[in-house]
Amino acid sequence: MTGTGKYRTITEMQESIAASGSQIVTVAVRRVQTKAPGHEGLAEALDWTKLWMLPNTAGCQTAEEAIRVARLGREMAKLLGQEDNNFVKLEVIPDSKYLLPDPIGTLQAAEQLVKEGFAVLPYINADPLLAKRLEEVGCVTVMPLGSPIGSGQGIKNAANISIIIEEAKVPVVVDAGIGTPSEAAYAMELGADVLLINSAIALAKNPVSMGRAMGMATEAGRLAYLAGRMPVKSYASASSPLTGTIS
Incomplete structure (x- = not known):
């Protein structure tokens, strides 16, 4: 999955998403609705017959706000031709410094949105107990953060993410x-099913090339996870057999 924010131009966004191979694209409902700078014409700039829209509740600080914006997002998707799109990326973020999600507000909003027929994809801290609770109330995914939004710090919560993956x-x-393709591959090697990457592509010197690199790294990481890595040993093991050598 890729995002649509922070790109320097609409054309750069279009080409970067195409290069990444992403099939699901997030759109910040509040910013599109208010025509915030950089978001004018964004909803119409992509071909929604080829991409699946994931409206998100970015900018919402409470569960109540997020629920209202999710409803707007569903209507926006319908207006753009995706009549059966009930997806919403749920973000409830009252913290303006680190942009960390509110676990209580997220759970409250998720419970209500599931009742209203939404396919809820909740953005959360890497908390295995919260992830399990959100799964139990009917969320279709859980979305633990690797590190704070837009920080490019990489995967700082690997142990907890691994527990979430094991239990989900x-x-x-x-x-x-996620800031680099190597970090994208690492997240997939942990066993993640999907990555959502925005800033690392949009803020790269060459977003189109970075989009392609992220797509390739994601596929490589997933293939590596499915292949199963070799055992880790505390000693060396020669690659070539020692039998039949010239003496």
Whole structure:
């Protein structure tokens, strides 16, 4: 999954998303609705017959705000031709410095949105107990952060993310903090099902090339996870057999 924010131009966004191979694209409902700078014409700039829209509740500080914005997002998706799109990326973020999600507000909003027929993808701290609770109330994924949004710090919560992956019965989406393709591959090697990457592509010197690199790294990491890595040993093991050598 890719985001649509922070790009220097609409054209750069279009080309970067295409290069990444992403099939699901997030759109910040509040920013599109208010035509915030950089978001004018954004909803119309992408071909929604080829991409699946993931409206998100970015900018919402309470559960009540997020619920209202999710409803707007569903209507926006319908207006753009995705009649059966009930997806919402749920963000409830009252913290303006580190942009860390509110676990209580997220859970409250998720419970209500699930009742209203939404497919809820909740953005959360890497908390295995919260992830399990959100799964139990009917969320279709859990989305633990690798590190704070837009920080580019990489995967700082690997131990907890691994627990979430081990315990979850729904897809796990690592969201936020990935800065390089190697970090994208690492997240997939942990066993994540999906990545959501925005800033690392949009803020790169060459976003189109970075989009392609992120797509390739994501596929490589997933293939590596499915292949199963070799055992880690505390001693060396020669690659070539020692039998039949010339003496």
